Amino acid sequence: MPFRKEPPYIHGTVATSAVVLVNLGTPDAPTRKAVRRYLKEFLSDPRVVEIPRLVWWFILNLIILPFRSGQSASKYRTIWTREGSPLKVHTQKQAALLHDMLEARGHGDVSVVMAMRYGSPSLPEVLDQLKAKNVERIAVLPAYPQYSGTTTGSIYDAVFAHYAGVRNLPELRMVRNYHDNEAYITALEESIQSYWEAHGRGDKLVMSFHGVPKRTLLLGDPYHCECHKTARLLAARLRLTPDQYVVTFQSRFGKAEWLQPYTAPTLQQLARDGVARVDVVCPGFTSDCLETLEEISMEAKHEFEAAGGKEFNYIPCLNESPTWITALAEIAEQHIIGWPTMLSQAQRDARQLDAEAGRANAVALGAP
Numbered sequence: 175m176p177f178r179k180e181p182p183y184i185h186g187t188v189a190t191s192a193v194v195l196v197n198l199g200t201p202d203a204p205t206r207k208a209v210r211r212y213l214k215e216f217l218s219d220p221r222v223v224e225i226p227r228l229v230w231w232f233i234l235n236l237i238i239l240p241f242r243s244g245q246s247a248s249k250y251r252t253i254w255t256r257e258g259s260p261l262k263v264h265t266q267k268q269a270a271l272l273h274d275m276l277e278a279r280g281h282g283d284v285s286v287v288m289a290m291r292y293g294s295p296s297l298p299e300v301l302d303q304l305k306a307k308n309v310e311r312i313a314v315l316p317a318y319p320q321y322s323g324t325t326t327g328s329i330y331d332a333v334f335a336h337y338a339g340v341r342n343l344p345e346l347r348m349v350r351n352y353h354d355n356e357a358y359i360t361a362l363e364e365s366i367q368s369y370w371e372a373h374g375r376g377d378k379l380v381m382s383f384h385g386v387p388k389r390t391l392l393l394g395d396p397y398h399c400e401c402h403k404t405a406r407l408l409a410a411r412l413r414l415t416p417d418q419y420v421v422t423f424q425s426r427f428g429k430a431e432w433l434q435p436y437t438a439p440t441l442q443q444l445a446r447d448g449v450a451r452v453d454v455v456c457p458g459f460t461s462d463c464l465e466t467l468e469e470i471s472m473e474a475k476h477e478f479e480a481a482g483g484k485e486f487n488y489i490p491c492l493n494e495s496p497t498w499i500t501a502l503a504e505i506a507e508q509h510i511i512g513w514p515t516m517l518s519q520a521q522r523d524a525r526q527l528d529a530e531a532g533r534a535n536a537v538a539l540g541a542p
């Protein structure tokens with residue numbers, strides 16, 4: 175079996191554990207060139223677009239990339255910050271805060287890093303860095319609460335493809351979903367309640383999730399059901415009756431039917447039906463990004479108002495909210511259970527001595 179060249183295993187190093195927080199990815203810059211590179215990688219993933227490869231190659235390279243790259247780049251420019259793309263900035267901060275939170279909860283021996291499925295830092299790059307530090311136990315935590323083959327499934331693919339070429343494998347634990355996790359629902363509840371306390375409450379709460387092609391639901395993708403379960407649990411916590419909220423799906427791509435009802439037409443219909451004020455929340459996005467800051471907070475707002483709506487309020491994503499970081503810590507804890515993440519100094523010293531003792535035999539045979 176052909177193995178990739180991997181960071182050398184240094185005999186005598188103590189093995190440790192890590193959590194990898196993985197998000198979708200974003201362009202490196204809001205330029206046509208960078209967006210094109212990002213879209214090419216993203217949209218070439220067969221988990222994302224299920225069209226026969228040869229046909230899709232022509233559509234992607236001759237139609238989508240030439241036209242969409244420039245259009246998307248202008249959209250990215252409207253949300254770009256001095257620190258960079260919001261999606262990456264938030265994910266980076268969440269990883270740092272998650273590390274501190276795990277440490278505060280006693281897990282002093284686990285590192286937390288972020289990776290992106292598309293773009294940088296890439297999963298292979300991050301997994302290699304962990305290997306170089308002799309991280310032997312890895313929990314992969316996708317930033318998506320609801321499982322979809324198009325997102326979580328694709329992260330699994332990238333992780334397994336990377337390790338298919340690796341000799342010395344770590345223990346792997348993959349978080350599949352947390353759409354009904356108590357702490358995640360609490361974080362959403364708290365963010366909406368505190369928004370309402372500060373800004374008053376609208377006539378309708380619109381819960382907008384990223385869409386996927388309807389075909390994926392019919393072929394067995396559980397994403398639609400998981401979005402609805404999140405919405406039901408959240409509505410129950412907020413004590414909303416069914417007429418006080420609506421679940422919608424945004425970000426439709428291409429001509430095929432996606433999950434319905436679509437967000438923008440629903441908002442326009444609400445405005446035409448005389449709903450004066452709507453509050454929109456995007457529970458499936460854990461970090462603000464292009465899809466929330468531009469598509470919802472700018473485009474959808476404009477469409478609602480143009481159809482006669484009076485007040486459109488966008489409730490920000492969970493981002494760095496303390497209740498969300500607590501939820502992330504709880505989810506991580508459920509997956510690192512049993513790992514040596516709470517060592518005393520004496521236990522650390524003993525592991526170090528043990529590793530050094532094991533080194534002599536390997537070095538005698540010429541190992542590094």
Ligand SMILES: C=CC1=C(C)c2cc3[nH]c(cc4nc(cc5[nH]c(cc1n2)c(C)c5CCC(=O)O)C(CCC(=O)O)=C4C)c(C)c3C=C
Binds near residue numbers: 217259386
């Ligand atoms: C082409 C099909 C797409 C599927 C299927 C899809 C599923 C999906 N995406 C997210 C989360 C995000 N998507 C984002 C951007 C984005 N999504 C698509 C296409 C599909 N997504 C495109 C082409 C883009 C790029 C922007 C554009 O050109 O419109 C983002 C934001 C990234 C950022 O940089 O801010 C997120 C987040 C989920 C959760 C999902 C399925 C469940």
Ligand SMILES: [Fe+2]
Binds near residue numbers: 384425
């Ligand atoms: Fe998307």
Ligand SMILES: [Fe+2]
Binds near residue numbers: 464465
């Ligand atoms: Fe979009």
